[in-house]
Amino acid sequence: MIGASLGAAAYERASEISAILAVANPVGDRRLARLSSRPDVVLALSGIGISFGGVKALSDVDLEVEVGEIRAVIGPNGAGKSSLINIISGLYHADRGRIAIGGQSFSRVPASRLARLGVARTFQNLALFGGLSVRNNIACGRVHTRRASFVEHIAGLPRARSEDAGIAEKTDQIVAFLHLESVADRLVATLPYGLQKRVELARALVAEPKLLLLDEPMAGMTATEKAEMAGFVRAARDRHGVTIILIEHDIGVVMGLSDRVAVLDYGRKIADGTPAEVRADPAVIRAYIGTAEGENGEDIR
Numbered sequence: 001m002i003g004a005s006l007g008a009a010a011y012e013r014a015s016e017i018s019a020i021l022a023v024a025n026p027v028g029d030r031r032l033a034r035l036s037s038r039p040d041v042v043l044a045l046s047g048i049g050i051s052f053g054g055v056k057a058l059s060d061v062d063l064e065v066e067v068g069e070i071r072a073v074i075g076p077n078g079a080g081k082s083s084l085i086n087i088i089s090g091l092y093h094a095d096r097g098r099i100a101i102g103g104q105s106f107s108r109v110p111a112s113r114l115a116r117l118g119v120a121r122t123f124q125n126l127a128l129f130g131g132l133s134v135r136n137n138i139a140c141g142r143v144h145t146r147r148a149s150f151v152e153h154i155a156g157l158p159r160a161r162s163e164d165a166g167i168a169e170k171t172d173q174i175v176a177f178l179h180l181e182s183v184a185d186r187l188v189a190t191l192p193y194g195l196q197k198r199v200e201l202a203r204a205l206v207a208e209p210k211l212l213l214l215d216e217p218m219a220g221m222t223a224t225e226k227a228e229m230a231g232f233v234r235a236a237r238d239r240h241g242v243t244i245i246l247i248e249h250d251i252g253v254v255m256g257l258s259d260r261v262a263v264l265d266y267g268r269k270i271a272d273g274t275p276a277e278v279r280a281d282p283a284v285i286r287a288y289i290g291t292a293e294g295e296n297g298e299d300i301r
């Protein structure tokens, strides 16, 4: 992500305006209501906009994501990709528009209820606990399922014990799924970067999300690590039925992995279709050539 953070007061003000504008957008609301009532649509965005100071990071973005899709969001640096994921996960609040997740509609996604809404995410810059083991980092992804109190845990009461056993079992399953057995007891900070990215994926998957948001899961990886990660992402969809939204700069990976691709440029969606459609779209080619070919290591053709 680029740029400085805005203050909390500015976010509050922007969100108040957002609520007013959302009410004043009945066409968008009707469209969203129609989309979110479809059982095959996991996520629908309607008219999403957000500005930071004078910078319009996103303008009037619509997006729908169907169950079981791998849906990429691409675009040159600063196009608004991370802002979009941050809005879907409740980290940012849009100034305009609405978001429907699993049939529930929001102007602000409640970040504290994200896991219960069936959404998990990874971050562009790793957000792991370096001083904890791989296994413990992964287990953190299931804390929202705990019902037993702190006292029940300290006293080792039956409900707490059975919850711990359930978390340990799910953690073991994901460790095996992502081939992390040999490093499961190592401290995360001692692992190479590519493996740390895999641990972050594991922590998101252990929550058994319906929708998984991956913000540059292959950034900084070698070609071999990227191919491995792409295989795991595909397997998460194929074997666990997870719907995936993927931000990724490596266009080769995106085109090989995604069912549909949305393209952002200067905060606007300029294309949305299959990889072949997007690759042939003149507006997309222009957007990428406009970034000074090769600047980001990206070439759409």
Ligand SMILES: Nc1ncnc2c1ncn2[C@@H]1O[C@H](COP(=O)(O)OP(=O)(O)OP(=O)(O)O)[C@@H](O)[C@H]1O
Pocket (backbone or CB within 6 Å): 001, 002, 003, 004, 005, 006, 052, 055, 056, 057, 075, 076, 077, 078, 079, 080, 081, 082, 083, 084
């Ligand atoms: N918290 C923030 N405070 C101020 N400006 C922001 C903030 N988040 C994003 N922006 C601005 O919004 C625009 C879009 O940024 P964003 O990070 O969403 O783009 P991106 O497509 O993910 O870029 P990259 O590929 O470089 O990560 C940029 O101009 C950025 O500087």
